[in-house]
Amino acid sequence: MKRMTPRIPLAVIIAVLALAASIAVYAVFQWAVNVKPDKQPQIIVSVKSTEQIVDFWKVLIDGVNDAASEFDAKAKVIGPPQESEIDVQIAQLEQAIIDKPDAIVLAATDYNGLIPVAERIVAAGIKLITVDSSINSDDALSFIATDNLAAGRKAGDELSKLFDGDAKVAIMSYIQGTSTQLEREQGVRQRLEEEGRFDVIGTYYSDGLVDKAYTITKQLLTEHPDLKGIVGLNEPSTVGAGFAIKEFGLGGKVKLVGFDSSIDEVKQLEEGIIQATIVQKPYNMGYLSVKAAIEAVNGKRIEKRIDTDSVVITKSNMYTEQNQKLLFPFVGK
């Protein structure tokens, strides 16, 4: 029989053990309070352009910030000053990889040029989500954007509603080769071909510049006096075409269906130069892309493609409650 341990006063043992227990409990408690199990996900959002920021990106960033605050994440927005500075975006993303966020939301300035860096992002274990403009690879977990083909079809549909009979129309596109441009054009052409009464004389490229769109349109209007309609595939292309139509005094006679929104477009809508414009939902893009990024970080399955939809704005519906926010996103400006 083993004897009991030498007798130490009971009170001392209890006191010592109680002290040890309280210290342990306190330590565990402190640890548990301080180490939040679900730490804030870090998300870096790379937009296409930060300087001379266009409304589209501002609204998208609003959506990003709202989602980040709602889902308790930390979002940092980066991006090249100009949309054309692909190298800057790549360099910024390389830096972002070093920062090792949980997810990167990318609006690619180039369909192919961003593929290598996207691969490195994925290789670094960072969740990659693309927004608005995707890349020509399968690296991103999800692509959140307007269905540009559908948007193009909407534009074609609006244009076809404006004519009863045959019409000669032109497409004013922006930067040749970008994915959004291609899809929109494809949508427009598809829809017009279905009608079978349209003669599309060609696609012209404004390079995203109002002036160039204006010059080309003037030339077109001169060369093709029978031109009945133009589809502008983005904001500057539409506005530039609108200026030319206005200058030629052809407002309402040559129908113009555009994309996106701006004060200029709103004015041209009011003036009746633009008959309809297809507006995207950048706020939703920003919000949903961050939401998807957080879900991806939390290990949830996310849809490969999330369509943020587009809305047809005409003069008659532009001031409805729902459309105001899309056309005039900023309060108190």
Added chain:
Amino acid sequence: MDIFKFKSIQTNIAAAIACLILLTAVLLGVMSYQLSASSVRETAQDYTAELIRQVNANIQTYITSMENISQLALNNEDVRAFVAADSSAAEDKGSKVSDYFQSIIVSRKDIASINVFGYNGRFVSDRKDAELNPNISLKEQEWYVNAKKAAGRIVVSSSHVQPVFKDEYGWVVSLSRELWSQDQRKALGVLLVDLNFSVINDTLNNIDLSKRGYVFIVDSAGNIVYHPQQQLVYSNLKTERIDEVLKQGSGSFELNEGGQRRIYTVQDTGFGWKIVGVSYTAELIANEREMQLSFVAAGIFCLLVGLLLAYFISRNVSKPIKQLQEHMKKVEKGTFNIRVPIENPKEIASLARSFNLMVVRIEELMNQVVQEQEFKRKSELSALQSQINPHFLYNTLDSIIWMAEGKKSEEVVLMTSALAKLFRASISRGQELVSIRTEIEHVANYLTIQKMRYTDKLDFHIDVEPGIMQYRTLKVLLQPLLENAIYHGIKNKVGTGEIIVSGFESEGSIWFRVSDNGVGMDGDTLRTILEPRKSDHESKGVGVVNVHERIQLYFGKEYGLFYESRPGEGTTVLVKIAVIDASFEKGGQAQ
């Protein structure tokens, strides 16, 4: 540790106490957590309600100031004159009115503009450079239509973009009312006061209603005046319970949506808007996790202390039981001369007392049994010792016959007389102890018979100190040794064997020595000669072993036989017994 021994009393008590404490801790913890949580929730709700009231007060201030401004404008004669259809002369008053409007809202950033649209087509604003948007029809504007409908009463619009001014698309809240002539008989135009929506937006954006909570405003028609995620609501990515809110007066209600409970706190304003604060129930208890943790920590602490207490208390209870158990084990092993110390607690003390009594009784009984056994054994042995080997008898009688046939009457007498004495000695029962003299006589008789039987084979010599003759010895002690010496020693020897029996006192004991010069024994035999035989029929040494045992039974373990032998040289047995004088004769007790 003993505490973890399965099914021990200590473990049982410890477990019981621990369970009790755990249960209490959990119960108290859960209850106090619920209470704290609900009080926190109430506080949070009160806070939300208070916040909403403040928002309401702020917004009300703006609206009231707009009303006041509209009142000032309406009461101005110049304004009326300017829009009166027939007073073409008052057209020049436009500039004066504009100055007046400007003076009203100077230094007020919240008011975007004050404008009067006369039904006579005249328009005046606080900003002299303001131009109307030619592409927008005034009469289609909601605020215009509603003001006309309201016929002089104030109309507050929802938030909207004001498109009526050229190149301006500001977000405003419009207050409009129809302007009537002094005699209240003719509507003259519409007064429009625009409030920069940004002031309301900023007010609401700055509200911190927990992390995910937010505030939104709907107008009486259910249009959203302000919502932090208006875009999502319009895109149906987020649903807002506008219908429920519209049904609700000031107050709050709770909705469960997708597993998330939200509390809607609604505040009616005086002009048709409803301000709604939405807070997530889970978030109201901001430090829920900490609260839960602290309760868990307290619970663990209680449990630890409880376990300790349980351990010590149970140890105190089980210690005397264990002590008792240890003593019992000793008793099991045969130690009876122990007594359990009688201690507290009472129950254990009484148990110990009983145990002690029991041990004493068992000890007594055991002693009794031992004594009885000993007595029995002694009886058996004495029966055994008194037996004269029948062969010896036959042989002796044969020898006598032969001697009688040979007419050796003298020898016949001697032998018969020796035999008779031998028998008398054996038969005399009842007395275990005899004097050494008697025993030696017995030896002499026996040896005499044997010597006569083995005429030339055996010689003997007896040499006992006369001083020890009166002491006592066991009856028929030496005869088996002699038998052994003759049958195993001398009988197998060539030539005459001699047996010397001597007796003396030394070192406080009586010693007998029986030595023969027979064949002797080898080492193995010598070693095993005193070991009890498996069977009594093993002829060799049966008597010897019995002698040894008898001596030890009577006198103790230190007495007995000691053999010395060498093959071919003979064997010597030393018999050691206690010194017992005649006074002991009747007792028969060795100790």
